[in-house]
Amino acid sequence: MRKIVVPLAILLAFAAFAANSRADMVFEKTYNAPGGSESFDNNSGSPAARVVNFDPGLFPGSSAILDIEVEISFSKLSINPGTASPKYNEISFSISKPEIGPAVRLISAGTPFPLTGSFSSGDSFDPGFDGTIIFKQSAPTAVNNLTTRNKIAAGTYKPATNYDQTPAPNSSLDAFLGATGSGNYTLNIFDNAAGAPLVLKSFTVRITAVPEPTSLAFLGLFATAGAFVRRRRVR
Numbered sequence: 001m002r003k004i005v006v007p008l009a010i011l012l013a014f015a016a017f018a019a020n021s022r023a024d025m026v027f028e029k030t031y032n033a034p035g036g037s038e039s040f041d042n043n044s045g046s047p048a049a050r051v052v053n054f055d056p057g058l059f060p061g062s063s064a065i066l067d068i069e070v071e072i073s074f075s076k077l078s079i080n081p082g083t084a085s086p087k088y089n090e091i092s093f094s095i096s097k098p099e100i101g102p103a104v105r106l107i108s109a110g111t112p113f114p115l116t117g118s119f120s121s122g123d124s125f126d127p128g129f130d131g132t133i134i135f136k137q138s139a140p141t142a143v144n145n146l147t148t149r150n151k152i153a154a155g156t157y158k159p160a161t162n163y164d165q166t167p168a169p170n171s172s173l174d175a176f177l178g179a180t181g182s183g184n185y186t187l188n189i190f191d192n193a194a195g196a197p198l199v200l201k202s203f204t205v206r207i208t209a210v211p212e213p214t215s216l217a218f219l220g221l222f223a224t225a226g227a228f229v230r231r232r233r234v235r
Contacts, residue, residue, distance in 0.1 A: 024066060027058055027181070028206040037075075040189055041197035044092070044109065047190040052205050056182040060211045067208040068176045070095050070106060070135045072187070073201040076152070077128035086128035087196040088119035088152055094170075094188045095135075095205070100179055105171045106135050106159045107143060109192040118144045118160035118168070119152065126151055128196070135159050137173040181209040 029052035040048055072093060078086045089110050096103035110117015122128070131154035133143060143157035146165070159171045185205045191198035 024208050024210050025059070025063065026206065026208050027054060028204055029054055029185070030202055030204040031187070032202045033200050037199050037201050039197040039199050040191045042191060042194040044190045044192040047092070047188050048200075050187045050189065050200070050203065051184050052203075053184050054182045054205075054207070059181045059209055063181050063209040063211045064178050065176050065181050065207050066210045067136075067138075068173050069204075069206040070173070070187070071132060071204040071206065072106070072135070073132040073203070075128065075130035075199045075201070076196060077130065077199075078122075078124075078126065079196050081125070081127040083124055084196070085122040085124050086126055087193065088122045088129070088150075089115075089117050090121075090191045090193050090196065091119065091198055092117075092188075092190045092192065095173075096186045096188060097176065097179065097183060099183070100175045102170045103186075103188055104159065104173055104175050105168055108160060108162075108168060108171075109190065110163065115163045118149070118163060120150045120163065122151060129153075133157060135173065176207075181207050 031050050031052050038048075076086050076088060076091055078084050089112050091107050092109035093106040094103040095106060107119070108117045110119075112121040129152040133152075133154060134156040135143065135158070136156050137158055139156045139158045141157060142159065142161045142165075143152075144160045144163065145157075147153070148157075149163055159173060160168060161171070162168050187203045189198065189200060
């Protein structure tokens with residue numbers, strides 16, 4: 001049997017390089033509503049929970065979350081455009097993962113008089129919203145900024161503040177950073193009054209994770225050894 005020797009200096013050099021390098025990984029999982037949509041109306045007493053799962057096999061070692069996005073496609077339409085508002089103030093979305101603590105609020109439901117929660121009810125001439133919002137902590141503005149807090153607009157935003165633009169509790173996606181990428185991510189959904197149902201079409205969790213340095217080091221060692229073996233055999 002032919003003996004193959006890989007010089008220790010080469011292994012150590014490549015291991016050190018791999019350990020100090022970072023190969024970020026991006027994964028996403030999507031929940032699609034059965035039949036394309038599911039409706040929620042006045043279900044604040046029993047919020048719905050929809051789950052996506054990331055298998056541990058996707059992540060080498062104990063890969064930690066570096067960034068997270070939550071993309072939600074939904075509609076909230078007036079039941080009588082021209083005379084009734086879409087009732088944006090009834091919407092509640094939050095995202096949770098068991099090990100991060102309290103659910104992170106993306107949009108909070110509230111009352112129209114006085115104004116609480118994330119949005120007003122909207123104007124009676126507003127037919128409502130039907131589109132996609134991406135929640136990302138590094139986005140420049142909140143989903144209910146001064147331009148959109150009375151009329152929801154599609155785009156990429158931070159999770160909502162309170163309507164008056166003061167910070168809302170438990171509303172930062174940074175709570176996920178450093179947690180393990182694998183596991184269940186639950187979107188909690190409710191609509192807090194009857195009329196103008198909240199309709200979910202899909203939601204996607206998109207995470208960027210970075211492998212732990214030891215995983216990278218082992219990858220570097222195997223790659224180096226493989227390259228050296230091939231070189232020796234060619235000779």
